[in-house]
Amino acid sequence: MLPDLRPLKLATASRLLDPSKRICQYEVPGGGVCRDENCEDAHLSRIAGHGGRGGAEPTDPETAEYLLNALPSKWLADNNVSLPKVSSAIRQVRLKNPQMGFEERVAHALAALGPSLPP
Ligand SMILES: [Zn+2]
DSSP states (O other): OOOOOHHHHHHHHHHHHHHHSBBBBGGSSSOOOOOOTTTBBBOHHHHBBBBSSSSOOOOHHHHHHHHHHOOOOOHHHHOOOOOOHHHHOOOOOOHHHHTTOOHHHHHHHHHSSSOOOOO
């Protein structure tokens, strides 16, 4: 069973919409695309998504941190799962399957880390 990812996505969306953040310089005056995953600025393209995909997606480290808090600690301990491991598992899945949706990607990453989660 997959942990509920909605709080993570909501948190990401509200952060991206934070009016105190400046708009990323790569996207102003427009047309540009920021390729820096760790860029902390607001990105209009990420809020809107690309062709209905993407949108307010958390970064891999953010997702990993959220999952580590959301997953049962016994499962984490049994499978020796750590923050860097989760982060790199998500990254691997994303690199291999660039078209894969966010939830599916997380599911694949977790499946690579250990046996399926208890419901
Ligand atoms: Zn940027």
